[in-house]
Amino acid sequence: MIPAQPKEGAVPAPPAPRRRRMSAGAQLFRLRALIVLFALVAVFALMSPAFLTTGNLTILVKHVAINAILAVGMTFVILSGGIDLSVGSVAGLAGIVAGGLIHSGLVLHSLGVVVYFHTWLVVALALLAGALVGAINGALVSQLRVAPFIATLGSLYVARGAALLISNGATFPNLTGKAELGNTGFLSLGAGTALGLPVPIWLMLAFAAAGAFVAERTPFGRRVYAVGGNERAAELSGVRVKRIKFAVYVISGVCAAMVGLIIAAQLAAAHPATGETFELNAIAAVVLGGTSLMGGRGSVGGTIIGAFVIGVLADGLILMGVSEFWQIVIKGLVIVLAVILDQMQQRYTRRTAAALRS
Amino acid sequence: MVPMAASPVDAEVVLEARDVSMQYPGTLALDNVSFRLRRGRVSALIGENGAGKSTLVKVLAGIVQPTRGRLLLNGAPISMHSVRDADAHKIGIIHQELILCPNLSVAENIYLARELTVHGVLDKRRQEDRARELLARLEHPIDPRALVGELPLGQQQIVEIAKALARDVRILMMDEPTSALSAAEIAVLFRIIRDLTARGVAIVYISHRLEELLGVADYVSVLRDGRMVAEAAAADVDTRWIVEQMTGRPAGIAEAAGTAQCGPELLRVEALSLISDSGRPVLRDVSLSLRAGEVVGIYGLMGAGRTELLECLMGLHPAVAGSIFLGSKRLDRMDTSARISSGLAMVPEDRQVSGLVQSLSVLANMTLSSLGRFARGPWLSPASQEAAAAGMAAGLRIKGPGLGHNIGSLSGGNQQKVVIAKCLLTEPRVLLLDEPTRGVDVGAKREIHSIVKRLAASGMGIILVSSELEEVRAASTRLVVMSRGAITAEFDAAQATDDALASAASAGPDRTGERS
Numbered sequence: 105m106i107p108a109q110p111k112e113g114a115v116p117a118p119p120a121p122r123r124r125r126m127s128a129g130a131q132l133f134r135l136r137a138l139i140v141l142f143a144l145v146a147v148f149a150l151m152s153p154a155f156l157t158t159g160n161l162t163i164l165v166k167h168v169a170i171n172a173i174l175a176v177g178m179t180f181v182i183l184s185g186g187i188d189l190s191v192g193s194v195a196g197l198a199g200i201v202a203g204g205l206i207h208s209g210l211v212l213h214s215l216g217v218v219v220y221f222h223t224w225l226v227v228a229l230a231l232l233a234g235a236l237v238g239a240i241n242g243a244l245v246s247q248l249r250v251a252p253f254i255a256t257l258g259s260l261y262v263a264r265g266a267a268l269l270i271s272n273g274a275t276f277p278n279l280t281g282k283a284e285l286g287n288t289g290f291l292s293l294g295a296g297t298a299l300g301l302p303v304p305i306w307l308m309l310a311f312a313a314a315g316a317f318v319a320e321r322t323p324f325g326r327r328v329y330a331v332g333g334n335e336r337a338a339e340l341s342g343v344r345v346k347r348i349k350f351a352v353y354v355i356s357g358v359c360a361a362m363v364g365l366i367i368a369a370q371l372a373a374a375h376p377a378t379g380e381t382f383e384l385n386a387i388a389a390v391v392l393g394g395t396s397l398m399g400g401r402g403s404v405g406g407t408i409i410g411a412f413v414i415g416v417l418a419d420g421l422i423l424m425g426v427s428e429f430w431q432i433v434i435k436g437l438v439i440v441l442a443v444i445l446d447q448m449q450q451r452y453t454r455r456t457a458a459a460l461r462s
Numbered sequence: 463m464v465p466m467a468a469s470p471v472d473a474e475v476v477l478e479a480r481d482v483s484m485q486y487p488g489t490l491a492l493d494n495v496s497f498r499l500r501r502g503r504v505s506a507l508i509g510e511n512g513a514g515k516s517t518l519v520k521v522l523a524g525i526v527q528p529t530r531g532r533l534l535l536n537g538a539p540i541s542m543h544s545v546r547d548a549d550a551h552k553i554g555i556i557h558q559e560l561i562l563c564p565n566l567s568v569a570e571n572i573y574l575a576r577e578l579t580v581h582g583v584l585d586k587r588r589q590e591d592r593a594r595e596l597l598a599r600l601e602h603p604i605d606p607r608a609l610v611g612e613l614p615l616g617q618q619q620i621v622e623i624a625k626a627l628a629r630d631v632r633i634l635m636m637d638e639p640t641s642a643l644s645a646a647e648i649a650v651l652f653r654i655i656r657d658l659t660a661r662g663v664a665i666v667y668i669s670h671r672l673e674e675l676l677g678v679a680d681y682v683s684v685l686r687d688g689r690m691v692a693e694a695a696a697a698d699v700d701t702r703w704i705v706e707q708m709t710g711r712p713a714g715i716a717e718a719a720g721t722a723q724c725g726p727e728l729l730r731v732e733a734l735s736l737i738s739d740s741g742r743p744v745l746r747d748v749s750l751s752l753r754a755g756e757v758v759g760i761y762g763l764m765g766a767g768r769t770e771l772l773e774c775l776m777g778l779h780p781a782v783a784g785s786i787f788l789g790s791k792r793l794d795r796m797d798t799s800a801r802i803s804s805g806l807a808m809v810p811e812d813r814q815v816s817g818l819v820q821s822l823s824v825l826a827n828m829t830l831s832s833l834g835r836f837a838r839g840p841w842l843s844p845a846s847q848e849a850a851a852a853g854m855a856a857g858l859r860i861k862g863p864g865l866g867h868n869i870g871s872l873s874g875g876n877q878q879k880v881v882i883a884k885c886l887l888t889e890p891r892v893l894l895l896d897e898p899t900r901g902v903d904v905g906a907k908r909e910i911h912s913i914v915k916r917l918a919a920s921g922m923g924i925i926l927v928s929s930e931l932e933e934v935r936a937a938s939t940r941l942v943v944m945s946r947g948a949i950t951a952e953f954d955a956a957q958a959t960d961d962a963l964a965s966a967a968s969a970g971p972d973r974t975g976e977r978s
Contacts, residue, residue, distance in 0.1 A: 320584075321583050321584050322579075322582060322583060322584060323577040323579060323582075323584060325584075326566070326570055326574065326577060326584065327574070327575065329563070329565060329566055329570075330563045330566060330570075330574050330575075332565070333563035333564055333565035333566055334561070334562065334563045334564065334565075336561060337561040337562050337563050337571075337574075338563065338574065338575070339545075340525065340545055340555075340557065340561050341545070341561075341571075341574040341575045341625075342544075342545050342546045342549050342574075342575035342576065343574060343575045344546075400563065400564075400565035400566075401565050
């Protein structure tokens, strides 16, 4: 063994501070999604007088709410190192389940009766349908070790097919409900307001707050990060990895079902094709918000900002009269640019870490 | 108390494995092994790689369940199905590989799966305060909020140790806890071990550093090919006895490093300096010359800049100043791939991450750097790859189920030889070895050293970085000592004394972070 020999006359230096203070530039870089969001808002506000009006902003945020709620669930899945491609289909399925239950009730052939449920029960059953698809995804991924991409790609088709089968491909119209059946009030999920704000916006705030709290402040949240960061380390630390993986897909399924309910309530109709390609918007919001597709890094707050960036971009470009085709191109470019910036930040972090090693 | 006829009178047995066998597909990792752990004692578990040490420890820690046999805790049979069961029995483990979440903070890693909460909400403050206390006890004031992935390897190992300590265990397995620690850090760890045993904790200690092991152990148990071949009180044995038991043959005397016939200068490094992004000097004015047939050993403590020097030679730090010549060719403006084709090759420090592609076969790993050689037009020729790989496997005595099998099927020592083979297939003139025998058993270590000598004798120039004094002395013809990014001393291998090397390694203008 080598005894460490302090040099004669050398003053023992205090231990070096292990946590680097971040430079102002690095801090700003971390907040880049937020800065981009403010920049977009500023630009659109200057270019189009209609942008900052209450009416437009309300519509904008209502649109954002749809994607944001999906993306909150998606954030948990991606943080755990997975992906959920089925969310759009689950939204469609949940809408159809709710629409069917309100419009035609549950037909029990064997008993020859039709059962109608109270609105709250309808909502609960639709959310349960979402949770069920999530549970199947979770079981496939955690118990049967199917790759998340494959498992949820399968569910994407199966859930969509199920929605089409339930409605026979048709739309359940007029979901106002009947007072005598006790199933009125469903539409307020999409069209209602509370304290001056539309209900979907409240729902987004609730899901975002709950999601951020769970991710940041609970043992479950830490364990999701741990599983995404190093699954084996989590397992060997005593984390029940399978349970965590199962749970994140259930969360995602419930979020997706909520979105299906909101859309059905907004349209007062349930269409089996609702939510097609929504999964891509949700993934884009998560990625724009700085969550790593490799898992373990990111935040719900970032995801919400990401959803707003997408929403503001879409709304602003429409107001400015940019062609729909260009809008799609721009959206794609923004996503790739965000990921490039993310890579730059990671490289910067790694470099400083490597430098620390010396 | 457990009735134990043959056991010497000593502290009570707290955990016992009785006739434990572990059958993996194709291999019997443990064959009727019995092993006792005593309260307040350190039991060292010794054996070559693949002897079954890690498997036995995993059985004792509940990570794997034995095929046959029983575990007795304080005399009562127990069965453990997961680490959570082991946790409940207050059994903990410090893993051989660092098993941490790089994306979580130090405190979050330490309390993972047993988070401190108030009404179900994380109590981050308390976690951080407790983690800070633990780290202070380990004499490592690492910030509990720092991300583990941004810490150097040695500090990560400290975190791993703190994590085990936080669980207030009664039985602690330490599977090579010192492989990434400096001598000063090891001394702290040993103080902690003595502190734990004084409080009655039973410890299993695995290490390849035999002398270190005899300094800390009360008992020594030797495994060979899955069987327990010898057990003794540490006071009664020496390293020679251990090596004989491990290998099953009389210990050979370490070959003295011959003063090889040195040829012309191969590599010349002039005034390399590297400043880190945070403005700290990593390399200070490093100049070095390497001749054909020479093995230059670079010794130093963690953070001396040895790894960074090799990385600079390979072109991994574009910001480096200074010049590098290989023969007459100037390398310092070339990218890594051009340097490799010019005749430079490196065996990196961390073979799991940087040396091997875990999903590929032995053969594919070996030929990865030299695929161009095996191309026939646009196609790879399987026959020529196999011939080259088989030649390497024979030449380096790589043992394993076969070239087509996954690299993970090989033991650590053989995996390391595959990394060396991969470098050799690029036909380098200068070979850089960074800690080539870390986590490798004594037998494989000796073989790697003799490979190094053979390569040097064939005219290759070799730079060997190691934090093991014994290793640099045994394998090098010339010794260079680095400290704080600068070369502080140079010795002829024959002249260097341990004292001189150690003091050169801790010399330097502004040493920080070293504790005496």
